[in-house]
Amino acid sequence: MTRKILLFAALALIALPSAAQAYLPAGFIGISPQNPASAKDFALMREAGIGSVRLLLNWASIQEEGSLDFDWKGFDHEVALAAENGIRVMPFVVGSPAWVAREWKVMPVRSAFQRWAWRTFLREAAERYGSEGEFWEENPDLEDFPINKWEIWNEENIVSFSDRPNPVPFATLVRIAGQTLHGVDPGSKVILGGLFGRPLQIPPNVASGDYLNRLYLQGNVKPYFDGVALHPYVADAKAMGAQLNNLRRIMNLHGDTKTPIYLTELGWGSRSGPTRWERGLYGQANQLTKSFEMLSEQRLRWRVGGLWWFTWTDEGGSCLFCRSAGLLTEDRKAKPSWYRFTAWTGGDPDAVPRASFDDETDLGEEPVVVPGD
Secondary structure (H helix, E strand, O other), X not given: OOHHHHHHHHHHHOOOOOOOOOOOOOOOEEEOOOOOOOHHHXXXXXXXXXXXXXXXXEHHHHOOOOOOOOOOHHHHHHHHHHHHOOOEEEEEEEOOOOOOOOOOOOOOOOOHHHHHHHHHHHHHHHHHHOOOOHHHHHOOOOOOOOXXXXXXXXXXXXXXXXXXXXXXXXXXXXXXXXXXXXXXXOOOEEEEEEEEOOOOOOOXXXXXXXXXXXXXXXXXXXXXXXXXXXXXXXXXXXHHHHHHHHHHHHHHHOOOOOOOEEEEEEOOEOOOOOOOOEOHHHHHHHHHHHHHHHHHHHHHHHOEEEEEEOOOXXXXXXXXXXXXXXXXXXXXXXXXXXXXXXXXXXXXHHHOOEOOOOOOOOOOOOOOOOOOO
C-alpha cells in the first residue's frame, strides 16, 4: 500500500469530535445536495444520520405555463423519498417562470401581476406540503414530515441569482412570502435566502452584511421572516467567524436579537485549486472539522439554528469547486470528509465503501503522520 493510501486510511481515525468537548444537537446538521437524489441516496442519508435535506423548489419548472396548472410530480417524488427515510425537506424557492419575468433570476415583484403570481405559487406550495398539506392526505402510508421551513430565494446578493442585487425588491419578495406562508401555515418559518458571505466582485455584488442592513432599513420587513441564512464560503474555516459576528451584530443593531441564523450551505472542495475553496482531500475533511468545532463552541452566542453541508456527492454542479465538494465520490464511495461528517451526526461510517486514490492525488494541507509508517 502506498504512503498516500495509508494516509487516507488514517483520516477516518483522526480529528474526530470528542463527546466531552464537542457537541451539536440532534437534527442540527443537514445536507444540501446539488442534484436530484435517488432512493439509494436518501437511504444512505438516513444511514449517515441526516435528518434534514435542503432541496431546490424551482418555480419555473413547476408552473411552466401561465395558468393555474402546477406540475408537482418531481418534487412530490423527492418529498416522498425523504419521508420514507425519516428526513424532513427544507426547500429553497427560486426561479421566475418565463411567463412571469424575462429571466429566471428576476424577482417577481415589479408589477401587480408578478406579485400575484408569486403569492399564488407560494400559497399552492404551502397548501400542498405544509402541516395540513394535501400531499400528506394523498399519501396516508407516509409518516407526515410537513415542510415547516421555507428558504426564500438563494444568494440574492450576487449576480448569479439576482439580475440586480438590491434589497429593495427582495424586501417586497419577503413580505409577500411571509404574509402568504404564515397565513396558510401559521407554524411555518420563512428564512431569508442564503446570503453569499463575502463576494469577490463588489459591485455589482453586495456584501452580505451590507445587504442585510439595507434590508432592515426598508422597514416593515421583520414581521415576515423568521431566520437569516448565510453561505459562509471561506478559504479557511476560522474566517467564518467574522461573517457570523458581522451578521449577528447587524441583527442586534436592528433589535433582532432572537432570530436565528442558518448556514444553509457550508462546504469545501477536495481538489487542490484553482479556487480558494478547494483544499485537497485531507484539507476538505480538516475544514469540516474546524467549522463544526467552531459551531459547537459558538452556536449559542451566534444563535445558529442549523447547518446544511454542501454537498452530497461530486456528481454535477455548475461551479468549479462544486465538482469536488461532496462527502462521497460520484460512485458513492467515502472520501475522508465522510468519516468526519458521520462522527458528528452519529451516522454509520461503514454505510458506503471507502474510496481509493492513486499516488497523484493531492491530499492537501498538512501531512498526516501514520504510526508505524
